[in-house]
Amino acid sequence: MKFRTFIATFTLFLIVFFSSLFFISVFIFNNQMNIIKERGINEHYFISSSFGKDLMAIVDRGGNLDDALEQLFNFYTEYYQKQGVFLELLSQGKIVYSNLPERSSELTSYSIESGIRKAAFHHIDDRVYFKIVGELPGTDNRFSIQYLHDISDNLKTWQKTQRILLLVGIIFTIILAASLQLILSRVFEPLDMVSTASRKIANGQYDDRIIVSGRNELAEMAGSFNNMAEEIQRRITQLAEASEQKQQFVDNLAHEIRTPLTSVYGFAEYIQKATISDEEKIFAASYIMSESQYMLNISNRLLELATLRNQLIKMKVVDVNSLFEHSQKSLAAKLAENQISLKWKIDIDSLYGDKDLLQSLLVNFTDNAIKACNPGGVIVWNAYIENGCRVLSVQDNGWGIPQNEINKLTEPFYRVDKSRNRAKGGVGLGLSICEQIAHCHNAVLSIESLPKVGTTVKLTFTSS
Amino acid sequence: MALILIVEDEMPINILINRNLELVGHECVSVYDGEAVLEIIQKYTFDLILLDIMLPKMNGYEVLEIVKEMDIPVIFLTSKSSLSDRVKGLTLGADDYIVKPFEMLELQARVEAVLRRTNKEQRSFVLNNIRIDLDGRQAFLNNELVDITPQEFDLLVALIRNRNIALSRERLLRLAWGYDFEGDTRTVDVHITKLRKKLGLDNYIKTVYKLGYRLEMLD
Numbered sequence: 001m002k003f004r005t006f007i008a009t010f011t012l013f014l015i016v017f018f019s020s021l022f023f024i025s026v027f028i029f030n031n032q033m034n035i036i037k038e039r040g041i042n043e044h045y046f047i048s049s050s051f052g053k054d055l056m057a058i059v060d061r062g063g064n065l066d067d068a069l070e071q072l073f074n075f076y077t078e079y080y081q082k083q084g085v086f087l088e089l090l091s092q093g094k095i096v097y098s099n100l101p102e103r104s105s106e107l108t109s110y111s112i113e114s115g116i117r118k119a120a121f122h123h124i125d126d127r128v129y130f131k132i133v134g135e136l137p138g139t140d141n142r143f144s145i146q147y148l149h150d151i152s153d154n155l156k157t158w159q160k161t162q163r164i165l166l167l168v169g170i171i172f173t174i175i176l177a178a179s180l181q182l183i184l185s186r187v188f189e190p191l192d193m194v195s196t197a198s199r200k201i202a203n204g205q206y207d208d209r210i211i212v213s214g215r216n217e218l219a220e221m222a223g224s225f226n227n228m229a230e231e232i233q234r235r236i237t238q239l240a241e242a243s244e245q246k247q248q249f250v251d252n253l254a255h256e257i258r259t260p261l262t263s264v265y266g267f268a269e270y271i272q273k274a275t276i277s278d279e280e281k282i283f284a285a286s287y288i289m290s291e292s293q294y295m296l297n298i299s300n301r302l303l304e305l306a307t308l309r310n311q312l313i314k315m316k317v318v319d320v321n322s323l324f325e326h327s328q329k330s331l332a333a334k335l336a337e338n339q340i341s342l343k344w345k346i347d348i349d350s351l352y353g354d355k356d357l358l359q360s361l362l363v364n365f366t367d368n369a370i371k372a373c374n375p376g377g378v379i380v381w382n383a384y385i386e387n388g389c390r391v392l393s394v395q396d397n398g399w400g401i402p403q404n405e406i407n408k409l410t411e412p413f414y415r416v417d418k419s420r421n422r423a424k425g426g427v428g429l430g431l432s433i434c435e436q437i438a439h440c441h442n443a444v445l446s447i448e449s450l451p452k453v454g455t456t457v458k459l460t461f462t463s464s
Numbered sequence: 465m466a467l468i469l470i471v472e473d474e475m476p477i478n479i480l481i482n483r484n485l486e487l488v489g490h491e492c493v494s495v496y497d498g499e500a501v502l503e504i505i506q507k508y509t510f511d512l513i514l515l516d517i518m519l520p521k522m523n524g525y526e527v528l529e530i531v532k533e534m535d536i537p538v539i540f541l542t543s544k545s546s547l548s549d550r551v552k553g554l555t556l557g558a559d560d561y562i563v564k565p566f567e568m569l570e571l572q573a574r575v576e577a578v579l580r581r582t583n584k585e586q587r588s589f590v591l592n593n594i595r596i597d598l599d600g601r602q603a604f605l606n607n608e609l610v611d612i613t614p615q616e617f618d619l620l621v622a623l624i625r626n627r628n629i630a631l632s633r634e635r636l637l638r639l640a641w642g643y644d645f646e647g648d649t650r651t652v653d654v655h656i657t658k659l660r661k662k663l664g665l666d667n668y669i670k671t672v673y674k675l676g677y678r679l680e681m682l683d
Contacts, residue, residue: 262565263476273630
């Protein structure tokens, strides 16, 4: 682009510049030639008329014509030779007298007509003459005067001028080339930066930006480019995060499936190949059953999650009191087993949503709370209004969750316990399902936790 | 006979490994978290540790650093299957790396291999009036040398190493004849018959219906 602009501008300049130089020199030359012609014609006229008058005067006084001719010719030539003008006296096309230093053998071949003068350029050896031929008045067309003005020097001067013009032209061309290059570099600098930056972006370096200076269109473009780069980087980061999350999901799922599969396969192999007692057989089979059950749970929960994702729920008014009562019934056994007490506080009568899904959500939260509490722990359900929004919360006084784990809790299969032991947990999909349920209700799920103080899970309904 | 520590927090898998290794004559101790290892290695001298990586309280890498100082061979047992995890495990000094899910026979084979490398494997094997010298590749019946062919001896070793476990004819072919042997499974039957006859093992080498053979010796 830059190179092409350079070549185009440069060529245009060369054409315009040199043609104007050419025209100027031609104009000067023509001008000079016209002056020379004018002068020559004038002088020829002057010489021939005065020559003719003088000649006539001498002849009238009874002088010899030939002597007079020579005398007069010498007189005139002496004077004009100083000015680079040579004269020739012709008689019927033949040279009678001439003061040209080296006269070539050629003869003037044109005929002289009365009252007509002819002008022409004449080359003799390496010199150029401006030649005018015209009759000598008063000689009845017998004699004519040839006027030869040596213009070689003029031509040489012109050639010199031409050379100087060419030299000046070349110097200017060089200066122009250099300054054009400089200007174009400056003009194209932002474009170069854009192309470098876009190449880097194409290669995966998304943090490259262009330094914007000035307020012209290019700076504006650089600004837009930066915005674009920013946006691309943001999107790419998002994609990378999403793909990482997916990878994490796949890894986790693989682990969740592999572990029970290992036991199932192992115990089946054990029954098939080992010498074992009936009691041992029952023991192994019971493991196969419980592990299969676990895998069944995973598949059910995953299915639940997938269904929730594509489902539009039917929203109805849900009575909070009955929601809490129903939920408590399904949790009663577990609460008693873990010696945990459940309390609730209701400031709002109703919520808007799907009762079954809300109950499943409440049970899920409470299930987690039970797992987090020591015997004697207290769990509080609360329904109230905060900043104009209805809020449902589950609070426990359990172990709490480390701060950096909180935002990962809703990832499928995520476990705070790094060993991923299943002894205390379910399949690790509960909170993912809860988040999906919240999403279906246009509600926001937030978790606050302090280690050793407890955790509060809050569901804030934004639409009702 | 080796004393093996199994560190695995998944109860079913821990028990499964324990039972299988005891079947072939090893003695096993099971623990379910990383910290318990530190205590138990003070009490016993283990020949081998099967170590899970993702463990409660203390992960497998941390446990490895400690047991390595005591010069106990370790086999990592994990569901982390990526190349980088394997490389990390092995460069940290584990003797082997087994990825879940695994087959018990493979686990046993790898356990035997590590024990063999660390010279902790069984050198001889006694069954009633039969004694087999695994180093010298000799078998004695009532203290008298029995003339058995090298191929029969290899088959016998395969059966002893996987005692109490049924081995298919195909697996026996692989174990005793080598991986690339593509023989008729009838060959196995012929050799088994000879072994039974020569060492009087009729009551010990059992034919398992539709499966293969098993050397039974319940202690």
